[in-house]
Amino acid sequence: MRETKYWIWHLAAGVLILFLLGLHMAIMHLDSLFGAWGLNPSGGEAIAWNNVVARSRMAAMIVVYIALLGAALYHGFYGLRTIVFELGIGPALQKAVTVGLWTAGLCLFVLGAIAAIAAGRL
Amino acid sequence: MPETSLSNRTIDVYIRRYNPERDARPRWQRFTLAVARGMTVLDGLHRIREEQDPTVVFRYSCRMSVCGSCAMLINGRPALACNTQIADVASERLTLAPLPNFDIIKDLVPDLAPLFQKHRAVQPYIQRADMEEVEKPTGEFYQSPKELERYLQFAYCIKCGSCMAGCPTLAADPEYPGPMPLAQAYRYSADSRDSGFDERKVQAGASHGVFRCHYAGECSNVCPKGVDPARALQLMKRELVLDYLRLRRKRCPASVLRVPGEARRNPDVPAPPPYTV
Numbered sequence: 001m002r003e004t005k006y007w008i009w010h011l012a013a014g015v016l017i018l019f020l021l022g023l024h025m026a027i028m029h030l031d032s033l034f035g036a037w038g039l040n041p042s043g044g045e046a047i048a049w050n051n052v053v054a055r056s057r058m059a060a061m062i063v064v065y066i067a068l069l070g071a072a073l074y075h076g077f078y079g080l081r082t083i084v085f086e087l088g089i090g091p092a093l094q095k096a097v098t099v100g101l102w103t104a105g106l107c108l109f110v111l112g113a114i115a116a117i118a119a120g121r122l
Numbered sequence: 123m124p125e126t127s128l129s130n131r132t133i134d135v136y137i138r139r140y141n142p143e144r145d146a147r148p149r150w151q152r153f154t155l156a157v158a159r160g161m162t163v164l165d166g167l168h169r170i171r172e173e174q175d176p177t178v179v180f181r182y183s184c185r186m187s188v189c190g191s192c193a194m195l196i197n198g199r200p201a202l203a204c205n206t207q208i209a210d211v212a213s214e215r216l217t218l219a220p221l222p223n224f225d226i227i228k229d230l231v232p233d234l235a236p237l238f239q240k241h242r243a244v245q246p247y248i249q250r251a252d253m254e255e256v257e258k259p260t261g262e263f264y265q266s267p268k269e270l271e272r273y274l275q276f277a278y279c280i281k282c283g284s285c286m287a288g289c290p291t292l293a294a295d296p297e298y299p300g301p302m303p304l305a306q307a308y309r310y311s312a313d314s315r316d317s318g319f320d321e322r323k324v325q326a327g328a329s330h331g332v333f334r335c336h337y338a339g340e341c342s343n344v345c346p347k348g349v350d351p352a353r354a355l356q357l358m359k360r361e362l363v364l365d366y367l368r369l370r371r372k373r374c375p376a377s378v379l380r381v382p383g384e385a386r387r388n389p390d391v392p393a394p395p396p397y398t399v
């Protein structure tokens with residue numbers, strides 16, 4: 001049943017990435033529209049330093065960044081695990097790969113989450 | 123073999139020969155074959171064996187697409203030798219090789235033992251708490267036409283292994299059960315007389331199970347019986363997901379219907395003929 005669980009989360013992460021990445025792209029490229037919503041408070045381009053800092057301080061954007069990070073890490077690492085499994089490795093190695101990828105993914109997630117929260121204090 | 127008319131057409135038949143006990147690697151051997159109208163690949167192989175080389179090895183039994191023994195790679199595509207007419211697939215050159223993704227026993231004969239092992243592993247039979255009723259039936263299990271439709275096309279599978287030969291996931295991962303066993307796992311789990319899903323989901327939902335399917339769809343493309351194993355795999359995924367989310371409808375397996383003897387015959391339906399045996 002664990003595989004079913006992993007797969008469901010893989011799909012859910014994919015949907016979340018689609019939504020959050022879409023949001024990210026929209027914020028980056030539709031600055032005139034999102035600027036009006038207070039996402040580009042300094043005006044001008046979305047990637048201008050002042051706008052980036054302002055967005056990094058918004059609690060909602062911190063949540064978006066962390067959620068996108070978690071979803072992307074999970075989705076990507078599950079895909080990597082699938083590729084490695086298809087090399088025909090035995091159950092012991094499968095377990096080691098799963099534990100290794102979970103550990104690496106969690107470390108990267110914690111690191112990224114700290115960075116996102118720290119950026120809020122810029 | 124009755125022949126209606128000889129077309130006088132001669133083609134080259136390349137057969138992949140291999141005897142693992144003697145040969146380092148497979149080799150191609152060329153034969154010339156006079157093709158008659160209606161001649162199947164299996165007929166052609168018999169003709170070659172009778173007239174040119176009695177050592178060519180191939181497997182067959184029913185000659186009518188029922189037993190699944192004669193599947194081989196015909197011009198690079200898995201198919202049954204007994205229901206493939208040479209005229210339909212070759213005008214000048216026909217290549218015959220054993221099914222890929224299996225070890226070769228000899229020439230055109232693949233070792234299907236792993237296929238049957240994987241098939242057995244998914245418990246391809248009706249399972250229920252009252253197994254004595256299955257062993258010694260006192261009546262018939264009720265099943266509506268709609269319930270039958272849920273699995274009927276998957277029950278047409280003859281275990282020929284063509285889908286396994288066409289599956290790229292199986293080619294990369296020998297642990298993967300393959301389309302046929304997984305489709306059969308679904309076929310029995312979808313049967314309203316069965317309650318063995320909980321046993322089968324262990325195999326189907328394992329790390330090398332149904333979630334490794336890449337949707338290549340080649341299994342359904344090559345199936346000589348028109349079965350759609352790729353669809354069965356996706357339906358099995360749906361069952362596993364619904365089961366994990368506790369949304370899968372638990373159903374009691376069909377109950378025994380003991381009424382036929384007591385039921386009144388519809389006057390529009392003629393009575394069956396008397397038993398002859």
Ligand code: SF4
Binds near residue numbers: 279305
């Ligand atoms: S699903 Fe089709 S191709 Fe696969 S074993 Fe059954 S009959 Fe053969």
Ligand code: FES
Binds near residue numbers: 181183190
């Ligand atoms: S000989 Fe039986 S399926 Fe071809």
